[in-house]
Amino acid sequence: MKKIEAVVRHHKVEAIKEALVKAGFTGMTVSEVRGFGRQKGHKELFRGAEYQVDFVPKVKIEVVVDDSNVQKVITIMVDNAKSGSIGDGKIFVIPVDEVVRIRTSETGSAAL
Numbered sequence: 001m002k003k004i005e006a007v008v009r010h011h012k013v014e015a016i017k018e019a020l021v022k023a024g025f026t027g028m029t030v031s032e033v034r035g036f037g038r039q040k041g042h043k044e045l046f047r048g049a050e051y052q053v054d055f056v057p058k059v060k061i062e063v064v065v066d067d068s069n070v071q072k073v074i075t076i077m078v079d080n081a082k083s084g085s086i087g088d089g090k091i092f093v094i095p096v097d098e099v100v101r102i103r104t105s106e107t108g109s110a111a112l
Contacts, residue, residue, distance in 0.1 A: 001096040001109065002070050006061045007033060008081040008089040013059050015080040020063065023076055027112065029062040038086050058089065064096055066109055 008016065013030060020028065034055035065073055074091055082088055101111035 001064055001066055001099060001112070003094040003096050004063045004065065004070065004073050004077070005092040005094065006063075006077045006081065006089060007035065007058050007091075008061065008077070009083075009087065010057065010059050012081045012083075012089075013061065016061060016077055019076045019080045020073065023072065025063060025065065025069070025073060025076075027063065031060045031062075033058050033060045037090070056087065064099060064112060066112070 006016070017028065017030075020026075034057050036054055036056055061077070063073055070093060074093070077091055098107060099109075099111040100107050104111075
C-alpha cells in the first residue's frame with residue numbers, strides 16, 4: 001500500500017475529489033496547509049504598505065491505495081491539478097506498512 005500526498009491549489013480540490021470518486025476512490029483526507037517552493041510567496045499591499053507573504057496557502061490531499069492503483073491516482077491528480085504555472089503543487093508517494101479500520105479491526109487492503 002502507498003499513501004499519496006498531493007499539495008495543490010485550493011480551487012483544484014473539488015475537481016480532484018470528483019475525479020477520484022468517479023474512478024472509485026472514496027476515502028481521502030484534506031488539510032489546509034501553507035508553504036513555498038519555486039513560487040517563493042508573493043507581495044501584498046495593506047494600508048499603503050507593501051509586504052512579502054512567504055508562505056502560500058495550499059491544500060494537502062492524502063489518499064491511501066493499493067500498490068496497483070498508485071499510478072492511476074497520480075494521473076487523476078495531475079490531470080485535474082495541472083495549470084502549467086509555477087505553484088501547481090507536488091505529489092509525494094510514501095510506503096504504508098499497515099492499515100487498521102478501528103470499527104471492525106480489519107487490516108491491510110480490507111481496511112481501505
